Amino acid sequence: MKPKNSKFVRMLDENTIEVSLPNKLGYERIAMSCSASFAKIVGFLPERVEDLKTAVSEACLNAMEHGNLNHPDKRVLITMDYNDHIFRVSVMDQGEGMGETPEILEEPDIDKKIENLQTPRGLGMFLIKQLVDQVEYNKITDEGHMVRMVLKLTG
Amino acid sequence: MKPKNSKFVRMLDENTIEVSLPNKLGYERIAMSCSASFAKIVGFLPERVEDLKTAVSEACLNAMEHGNLNHPDKRVLITMDYNDHIFRVSVMDQGEGMGETPEILEEPDIDKKIENLQTPRGLGMFLIKQLVDQVEYNKITDEGHMVRMVLKLTG
Amino acid sequence: MNHETEINLEKQDDITIFDVQGDVTAFSEPFFTKAYETANDQAACKILLKFTEDAYINSGGIAILIQLLAQTKRNNQQICITGLSNHFKKIFNMVGITKFAQIYNTVEDAVNDMAM
Amino acid sequence: MNHETEINLEKQDDITIFDVQGDVTAFSEPFFTKAYETANDQAACKILLKFTEDAYINSGGIAILIQLLAQTKRNNQQICITGLSNHFKKIFNMVGITKFAQIYNTVEDAVNDMAM
Ligand SMILES: Nc1ncnc2c1ncn2[C@@H]1O[C@H](COP(=O)(O)OP(=O)(O)O)[C@@H](O)[C@H]1O
Numbered sequence: 001m002k003p004k005n006s007k008f009v010r011m012l013d014e015n016t017i018e019v020s021l022p023n024k025l026g027y028e029r030i031a032m033s034c035s036a037s038f039a040k041i042v043g044f045l046p047e048r049v050e051d052l053k054t055a056v057s058e059a060c061l062n063a064m065e066h067g068n069l070n071h072p073d074k075r076v077l078i079t080m081d082y083n084d085h086i087f088r089v090s091v092m093d094q095g096e097g098m099g100e101t102p103e104i105l106e107e108p109d110i111d112k113k114i115e116n117l118q119t120p121r122g123l124g125m126f127l128i129k130q131l132v133d134q135v136e137y138n139k140i141t142d143e144g145h146m147v148r149m150v151l152k153l154t155g
Numbered sequence: 156m157k158p159k160n161s162k163f164v165r166m167l168d169e170n171t172i173e174v175s176l177p178n179k180l181g182y183e184r185i186a187m188s189c190s191a192s193f194a195k196i197v198g199f200l201p202e203r204v205e206d207l208k209t210a211v212s213e214a215c216l217n218a219m220e221h222g223n224l225n226h227p228d229k230r231v232l233i234t235m236d237y238n239d240h241i242f243r244v245s246v247m248d249q250g251e252g253m254g255e256t257p258e259i260l261e262e263p264d265i266d267k268k269i270e271n272l273q274t275p276r277g278l279g280m281f282l283i284k285q286l287v288d289q290v291e292y293n294k295i296t297d298e299g300h301m302v303r304m305v306l307k308l309t310g
Numbered sequence: 311m312n313h314e315t316e317i318n319l320e321k322q323d324d325i326t327i328f329d330v331q332g333d334v335t336a337f338s339e340p341f342f343t344k345a346y347e348t349a350n351d352q353a354a355c356k357i358l359l360k361f362t363e364d365a366y367i368n369s370g371g372i373a374i375l376i377q378l379l380a381q382t383k384r385n386n387q388q389i390c391i392t393g394l395s396n397h398f399k400k401i402f403n404m405v406g407i408t409k410f411a412q413i414y415n416t417v418e419d420a421v422n423d424m425a426m
Numbered sequence: 427m428n429h430e431t432e433i434n435l436e437k438q439d440d441i442t443i444f445d446v447q448g449d450v451t452a453f454s455e456p457f458f459t460k461a462y463e464t465a466n467d468q469a470a471c472k473i474l475l476k477f478t479e480d481a482y483i484n485s486g487g488i489a490i491l492i493q494l495l496a497q498t499k500r501n502n503q504q505i506c507i508t509g510l511s512n513h514f515k516k517i518f519n520m521v522g523i524t525k526f527a528q529i530y531n532t533v534e535d536a537v538n539d540m541a542m
């Protein structure tokens with residue numbers, strides 16, 4: 001067991017928080033409340049905390065469904081840090097990512113959805129992009145697939 | 156970086172949540188909201204969630220102050236799991252524990268405190284013992300010192 | 311797991327209110343299906359979705375609401391929304407839901423407007 | 427870090443109300459010290475601590491309150507408490523604070539009772 005603690009010390013700096021969740025739908029709420037609590041501590045306003053919560057929720061849901069393919073024995077790892085007015089949160093799953101061209105994901109179109117010409121799903125990535133200041137997705141690391149989101153503390 | 160993900164998979168089962176915090180006073184709130192969110196998901200009533208939050212908060216404060224001696228580069232690791240109506244939460248620090256005889260800790264006595272015959276501090280362990288169903292402290296593992304608390308879901 | 315959404319149906323004039331208690335996620339689907347069936351059995355032609363301010367609504371839940379909106383459109387029913395927090399008003403706007411269901415601040419505002 | 431506790435002093439009859447906004451932790455000490463000094467400058471002899479229901483109060487904050495209670499006892503001042511959630515009423519009971527400061531559900535109850 002020894003390596004664990006030392007690894008934690010080595011890898012996580014004093015501005016970094018890490019949460020490891022089992023791959024269970026519903027548990028994204030834990031990531032939401034953790035990130036909300038951290039964001040409040042560093043001074044985000046309530047509206048911005050709500051944006052963060054929705055973005056974290058959607059990234060976790062995608063990690064569980066698409067990344068970890070609902071396997072109950074996989075994990076979702078959420079890492080957050082706050083430095084120089086920048087709040088960073090990454091959500092990591094043990095999947096392969098979205099393939100090479102996530103940019104061609106069709107934009108949600110409510111008219112098409114209502115007319116049944118587009119799936120009612122497909123809103124998660126769209127919401128994340130709308131709500132955070134910056135998002136990088138489809139990053140494949142040695143540890144799996146990662147979505148990285150950035151929110152700036154303003155005002 | 157490879158070992159990290161696989162280690163997570165190996166060590167944490169599908170009912171276990173882990174939160175790693177930097178050793179900063181105030182950040183115990185993150186552990187509180189995480190544990191509260193988890194306890195709500197598994198069905199704890201609001202009053203019991205409040206008990207859990209206070210117990211987790213006090214255990215984290217002790218870990219930061221007494222265990223990690225306020226070193227900003229140390230970590231507090233909170234592990235929670237829920238199985239068979241039992242909610243377990245451990246708070247781990249990188250310290251040496253309380254010595255061999257934590258039982259002899261003087262019970263808080265409000266009269267003495269008011270008369271300045273006892274420090275106004277020394278309430279944390281007392282509150283934890285009052286609020287949870289079971290607590291084990293002073294467990295020294297390879298990873299550091301651990302306080303383990305148990306709350307039962309009843310009713 | 312508290313995956314329960316509770317939907318109670320109430321009538322106010324000719325409006326059927328879906329009183330949605332709890333969160334709106336992918337797990338809410340059967341509750342909305344059942345509520346909508348009941349409303350149709352009662353020949354409802356005006357529906358008001360009433361949420362709670364502290365509800366957690368995610369994209370899975372929004373997808374279910376979009377399906378409901380699609381059905382009400384096909385069936386020529388009017389559908390409106392109330393009880394959303396400011397955050398979810400914004401989200402519903404972003405997604406475009408407001409093109410098909412007007413959002414009101416209060417049940418009273420909604421009922422007055424829908425009565426006309 | 428939002429380690430700020432804000433304490434505003436208000437007078438109601440001969441009672442000085444400490445309107446405590448925010449959390450009560452070890453970081454709150456200077457705010458309580460300052461408020462108590464001000465109250466003493468105004469020769470307060472009845473103090474009502476008013477908290478907010480959603481406050482986070484930890485053992486570090488309770489220690490500060492105990493110190494304040496000790497001072498008011500030495501100075502023959504009456505001190506009471508209001509605005510606590512049920513959880514913190516229970517905690518204050520456990521610690522024994524209620525032996526030295528009565529807890530009221532509302533400011534009105536406290537003021538009425540303290541006036542006598
Ligand atoms: N973590 C992920 N791993 C793999 N693929 C993903 C991931 N997140 C998103 N995707 C892909 O992007 C698509 C769009 O995601 P999203 O906009 O959240 O909508 P939805 O989840 O409803 O399909 C998904 O259908 C999936 O193909």
Ligand SMILES: Nc1ncnc2c1ncn2[C@@H]1O[C@H](COP(=O)(O)OP(=O)(O)O)[C@@H](O)[C@H]1O
Nearest residue numbers: 217218221222250252253276277278279280281
């Ligand atoms: N995690 C810990 N590591 C080492 N010592 C601890 C730890 N937690 C508690 N203690 C010891 O137990 C004592 C009592 O703790 P507590 O009741 O929480 O009161 P306080 O923190 O105000 O002293 C502490 O003063 C400390 O000596």
